[in-house]
Amino acid sequence: MRVDLNADVGESFGACTVGDDGALMPAITSASIAAGFHGGDPTILRATIRLARSAGVAIGAHPGLPDLAGFGRRDMALTPREVEDLTLYQVAAVAGVAAAEGVRLQHVKPHGAFYSRAVHDRAWADAIARGVAAIDRLLIVVGPAGSALLDAAREQGLPTAAEVFADRAYQAEGALLPRNRPGAVLTDPAVVVPRAIRMVREQAVVASDGTVVPRAVETICVHGDTPGAAALAASVRAGLEAAGIEVRALRAP
């Protein structure tokens, strides 16, 4: 059994620090790096790519909505064309900076509301998949199994990776509990670690009411901006490995 462990990183901006990427990096196998629209800036992007490279962590682009003030977590009424062009621009920027640092992108994972919307909105999912495919047809699109996003990616001939969230609660029908609801974000390693192990072993997510929802699990996310994310990710990794689950990137770097 094996799984990838990913986190969102490079989301600091100017004087503002989001997460502790230096501490987080050794624990993960794939890093989704902000492209400057919901977080990140050119200097932080490059520094984060170097950090990931040094840690042997595979790199992906983490495109977001153009809403720095809302950290890309507020849905916006964009047209499919805007969605496609935003994806293309952001993936191009991250891929180009990574190439300048000698690294090839492994994956693309949309951020926040860009991701949530693409889970169920096929027009957005298609637009994102077209934007990714226009850059490089070997890029792996990361999203939940069964989502419009992964369907659209496959239709564009792109490889996919099915993701679950170790640090987020799920609803009975398998959707994430929204962030503004109590208990939506899980931070206790005693809860999160066994949860992650079970997700991989059973290839399923467990909803807040106990419902077990079958779901392919190829990569597990720990959010980089969750308080204590670095320690949590390290615990998840240690727990997975202790349970005999190999933790490695989606694709060999």
Place this chain on the structure above:
Amino acid sequence: MRVDLNADVGESFGACTVGDDGALMPAITSASIAAGFHGGDPTILRATIRLARSAGVAIGAHPGLPDLAGFGRRDMALTPREVEDLTLYQVAAVAGVAAAEGVRLQHVKPHGAFYSRAVHDRAWADAIARGVAAIDRLLIVVGPAGSALLDAAREQGLPTAAEVFADRAYQAEGALLPRNRPGAVLTDPAVVVPRAIRMVREQAVVASDGTVVPRAVETICVHGDTPGAAALAASVRAGLEAAGIEVRALRAP
């Protein structure tokens, strides 16, 4: 003997947190609140005004350069007209939101490069003073004694308050040691507290080489984004009071 103790607050933005305003507020007597250009946003501005009001802290506007990515610390080649209009807009916004919360502004203190430039550039200083005066001629302009900023303010008929920085090193001629130089930011209470007391008692700043530069001291700044700012400010306040120096706002709220 008396002095005001001020800090820059409300500089968080979206998902990014700058400083710990809730912890800092009880220690200070005046708060300079970011207006949304170098930091802050409408929701954080209003919440910070409420926080200051609850703590009985006097409120000022903290206008900055339009450079969120640089936290307002990078000098920009603005025209005096742009400087005046930026000041007017930002002070108007903070004053209006404060008024909606039942509070009248006490002071205006420019931020970062907006402040540094106004210390020596009389055209900028005049533009800032005109912008403030256009709003309310009772607003106190905060800046270093002897600066172009305070000269310009007085010429506009505005009251002024002479400021020193407890947590920053000074050069022999009395200017701040730039932030990118080693030792520019002081964080050890064992250094900062006696320094603050001496500043008030001697009405002077002490440069890194020991030179004592006479300087009026009406308000002492502790930067809100310095690590450990809240504890440092509390120590400074306790130290000042223990030394028999009354710590209170520039103007009774």
Place this chain on the structure above:
Amino acid sequence: MRVDLNADVGESFGACTVGDDGALMPAITSASIAAGFHGGDPTILRATIRLARSAGVAIGAHPGLPDLAGFGRRDMALTPREVEDLTLYQVAAVAGVAAAEGVRLQHVKPHGAFYSRAVHDRAWADAIARGVAAIDRLLIVVGPAGSALLDAAREQGLPTAAEVFADRAYQAEGALLPRNRPGAVLTDPAVVVPRAIRMVREQAVVASDGTVVPRAVETICVHGDTPGAAALAASVRAGLEAAGIEVRALRAP
């Protein structure tokens, strides 16, 4: 019979020019001035206030969503608190700059998606009305008769003005035809002028299919960014006056 003629102005930004405010101003009686979030900047705001003052045009604040790239025309999933704080900040800024120029605000009219959403979303409408009321309870809230926005404004004790759009097509149920639909924006004076006259005389809007929808008409909008807006507004004003309809601001300046 009388009516106010309003336009959105001050929406240029940096090197970008939106509309021709100098040509438009003499034709209108009320100007809704962008506050810097969907368009406008501190220098353009102040210059536009001076322009309106010189032309004897009443001034209002035109707050918008924080989406300069989308010109505030893309809906965003904000919380009511964010909506209220965005309103408060933007109205405070425009009111304060206007006061510095010796002018008192007459009205507040939300822009683009901020307006469209407040027409039917009572939570947004309430949030906007609270933001306006916190600044000044004499500010007139401008919106369509029968909208959630005007209901919310009245509940906050704010005066209101019922608005129609001379240069936009209506649907049978009385809603605006969305901008992305053919024929949504009307620019031919031969169509727009008699349409405006009929709106005032019949206190109604006429839908694309000929349906007459009764609707109070206290102010007519001509969009400042519609091509040929200045000439169109001048034609509308001349047509209204030739038809014996007095064109004047909502409140005497």
Place this chain on the structure above:
Amino acid sequence: MRVDLNADVGESFGACTVGDDGALMPAITSASIAAGFHGGDPTILRATIRLARSAGVAIGAHPGLPDLAGFGRRDMALTPREVEDLTLYQVAAVAGVAAAEGVRLQHVKPHGAFYSRAVHDRAWADAIARGVAAIDRLLIVVGPAGSALLDAAREQGLPTAAEVFADRAYQAEGALLPRNRPGAVLTDPAVVVPRAIRMVREQAVVASDGTVVPRAVETICVHGDTPGAAALAASVRAGLEAAGIEVRALRAP
């Protein structure tokens, strides 16, 4: 004799239109496309690349300072690292979007204050050259002959192209007359066309006082945001060709 004719394009943003790129494109042989920092956005960038490709115009990246409000024309105190990272990010984004459209970048030309500063500031010039070289060592760096920018580019092993401005006045020592000075921008074809021909024939610029300053001329710029730019560029091109000067891109597409 031959020369390239270039213009800055793709600088519109959201609802704001800068220049008339569609009319300009047929007149020029190289287009410097804004990357989204001083102007442009992902949708405009892609549309402009398609427009240039259709017109057979060679494409370059036009990186600028992160100052949309000032259209990148206000100098900012960035560190060399920030300069390098800004260059790398913006060139990566434009190169990647161009590649997705089947086009390879020909050149890089910094915009506004980014360009002016790199003319004389070797630290900035080196940082820009490093940023370009990290992407692709075949990219041609465009700047004035004799500038720090071209010296730095050559030191990085990058090809260069010496640029003059047909529509800008020069000072006696060969520097551009600043934009805020009267007569700085030339728009009369009767002045600009013979001026351009003379520049190529004599490989020199003529200052406002008549001084002839020898200067290599490989590409001539007509600014896309100058009023009447499209007609002016067409006149310059027709004039050059009528004078027997071949007008073609720096490198065959």
